Amino acid sequence: MAAMAALQSSFTSLSLSPSSFLGQPFAPLLYPSLAKPTEKPCPIVMRLKRWERKKCKPNSLPVLHKLHVKVGDTVKIISGREKGKTGEISQVFRHNSTVVVKDINLKTKHVKSRGEDEPGQIIKIEAPIHSSNVMLYSKEQNVASRVGHKTLENGKRVRYLIKTGEIIDSTEDWKRVVKDKEKTKVAAAS
DSSP states (O other), rough: HHHHHHHHHHHHHHOOOSSSSTTSSOOTTTTTTOOOOOOOOOOOOOBBBBBBBBBBBSOBBOOOOOOOOOTTEEEEEOOOOTTTOEEEEEEEEEETTTTEETTEEOOOOOOOOOOSSOOEEEEEEEEEEEGEEEEETTTTTEEEEEEEEOOTTTSEEEEEEETTTTBOOHHHHHHHHHHHHHHHHHHHOO
């Protein structure tokens, strides 16, 4: 109540004449609290589906999430229609945290004919699965485990399986994945 009375008394003490600042724009240097910085929404929205929009950072680049899995990892599906199956990750989409696992979550796609000589066909494609529905899998001990990070003696930071202690990141595995990708590109080109 006291604050309200003080505010009313301050307004009554103001005397405004027709030649005062009414109708004039405020100077931004005199009243810095009135000038509010406006946040512009992200001008670039990457074109996906109507219901699927990528969130953008202020510099208009899409927000990319960190995932616990990489291309070439062996994973076990822990929920959904394909629960209990294992496979290798072939693709990772970081903007919506999904992964594609080889020969898992197959969907039927109807492809139209591109020319008169080429007929239409029905093919099976691998659809993405959310990364929270997969868990890293150890082939040697046949167990799924969460992933941990540790630094080795040589200063290299690696991922390992918490249940078994098995190190996942190794240069041999990564080189094998890169060679397999190159082979599939060459086979597709020829």
